Amino acid sequence: MDHSVHNKLISFIWNIADDCLRDVYVRGKYRDVILPMVVLRRLDTLLEPTKEAVLEEVKFQKEEMQATELDDEPLKAASGYVFYNTSKWTLKSLFNTATNNQQILLANFEEYLLGFSDNVKEIIECFNLKSQIRHMASKQVLLDVVEKFVSPYINLTHETVEDPDGNKMPALTNLGMGYVFEELIRKFNEENNEEAGEHFTPREVIELMTHLVFDPVKDQLPLTMTVYDPACGSGGMLTESQNFIEEKYPNDSRDVYLYGKEINDETYAICKSDMMIKGNNPENIKVGSTLSTDEFAASRFDFMLSNPPYGKSWASEQKHIKDGSDVIDPRFKVSLKDYWGNLEVVDATPRSSDGQLLFLMEMVNKMKDPSVSPLGSRIASVHNGSSLFTGDAGGGESNIRRFIIENDMLDAIVQLPNNLFYNTGITTYIWVLNNNKPEARKGKVQLIDASLLYRKLRKNLGNKNCEFAPEHITEITDTYLACMDVERALDANNDPIGIASKVFSNDDFGYYKVTIERPDRRRAKFTQDAIAPLRFDKQLSEVMEHVYAEHGERVYEKTGYGSDQKKSFLKSIEKDILSWCEDNDISLNAKAKAKLLDVKHWLALKALLETAQTLMADIGSNEFDDFNSFKTQVDKSLKAHAIKLSAPEKNAILNAVSWYDETAKKVVKKVVKLTGDKLDDLLERYECEVADLPDFGYYPVPREEGGKKGEFITYETNSDLRDTESVPLKQSIYQYFLDEVKPHVDEAWINLDTVKIGYEISFNKYFYRHKPLRSLEEVATDIINLEQKAEGLIAQILGVNVAEVQGEA
Structure with a gap:
């Protein structure tokens, strides 16, 4: 659609809202009337030429066939x-026969709406149009709105017509109607200070996507084709795909079937009306959340094109996809091998704040198996930059990228210019x-940076200030088809x-994330001072310290309070404690509150403090630089006093009285015996020699310390000193460790049991070109030239003579 015509049509429809709906609706509600009326008028214009034929058929079925229910097909x-x-x-006819009686018009209008087939009634229902026309009738504006929409100066038909002044009004195509619809939504949302939820895909972007999807297989296109969009919006992607196939690769024997799903009732209604107008099966368009329910679970599609919502939360749909941490929807689980080669089913869901990759996985799930369909399936999907790199190795986003790349499904990624879309300026x-690459592209991924290919618009459309010219689309498509490196030119x-x-090769994007321990x-x-805090729970220390400071040993009294004298002291002052917490902005959940008021919990902590005091009496206040020796003395003292502590209780005492010091001795975890098959298995697992085992955390026990052959020490790790390294898949983790870590931290070792595999794609890294700074001489020359150009200008402005001022005259 010509942008000037597009803007003129938008302006006319916008003025309908201003002229007729002011004072009847608040501005934010104009859309509730305008959008359904645009669709209704479009359907109405299409049915006008065959109105008599339909009425004749109704008469025939009722009078001749004596039908009680009308047959749809005739x-x-x-x-x-x-x-x-x-x-x-x-x-x-509603307008032409209308009188000033709005109730008669309303009755006729409702009769008109009831006459539609069920598929249109569903659209009317989605728009909630009946309640809108009743409201307009009650406010005496329904006739005015109908008059505007049947005006001969507006063309919502798919035919070119003339207005009363003899000016041609271009046809409104299906995609054109999508533009009108989306632009109206944008304007309405701007009026209401809202952000449009979806970013309508510009026509030239859809055209580029269709070239990328269909051109490589133009000689293999099947006679029966299916096209699917899981976030179809107003249907522009689907109808444009169909138009592209019919125009570029015509074949009278070819059938193209369109499928889609849309969550928004309004956009679903316009998409379904487009399908009906085009002659496609509207039943293939479903309403509802693609993520929550899999409407097309049994279907597989030849081609899929989509522009799913990005940066949009899917938290409300999480219950349909996950049960706690377990993924229950098979679309979002994938099988991947871990570092050791073991196959495991892993989570393929991104962060709940951004669900765009879920739509990509939905399409991957709907791909045809090449063993069943020789062509396989092809997908083109628009995403923002977060899909390329967000998510750590082993996380949902990274697993999705890894699954797609390792299964050799990713063919290419094209970076588009900024500000190409109507409602967003992001990249x-x-x-x-x-999933069925030709031999030349197998194992490869092509990255194309087309961010500098665009032409500026004369007038912005929302955020959109540029567009692709036809030659840009041709250049991108040719570059993709050639699958070769292209160096960027310089001006x-x-x-x-x-x-x-x-x-690139597929594995160029992969990396190992490995933990380095110290x-x-x-x-x-x-x-x-060190053991005193043991009296209080770490998580409740502030409030417990306050209560103990206020009431002392009374907090340990189990009974003697309340009307029946059976309440504990803590329970008796519950309101005071909670009030203090509220005053000091301390929030307590039910579990924390129960622990705080539980005398048994207080007594257990008191007993732990008393145990620490007993240990202190035995061991004294000497400082130990060998924590291993210190632990041995603690164990001896506990045994001597027959005190049994749980592991968390013992660690609480040890942590309270110890601290990290790089000059202290290493803390031994345990001594292990590695001989025979056990040693051989470990060496095979780590692919190293015995002398290399310290680099993996196994240190031979020194002979002078009584060490025997095959005995190795493992040390406790310090979580504060723990670090991670990202190692390219093509590189050995051990060699990377020897080159990049060991020279700087000699006592570090690799923890191969933590290795995770991740994938990310960084366009900036691959396409960034450094532009050297200009030399000092060049900069100085420019400054001197500017000074010379400016000489005399100030004097001229002030009306003085430079020579006179300088005393030279």
């Missing part, structure tokens, strides 16, 4: 579409997937221009 045949209206009314990318100022392309070195010393 009525569809009579209307020429997959929908019809059996009432005597059209919007024009966007087209992902092209293919006279050494600035990059044009397109760039690079071809031993814990601790000093220890018993002091009263």
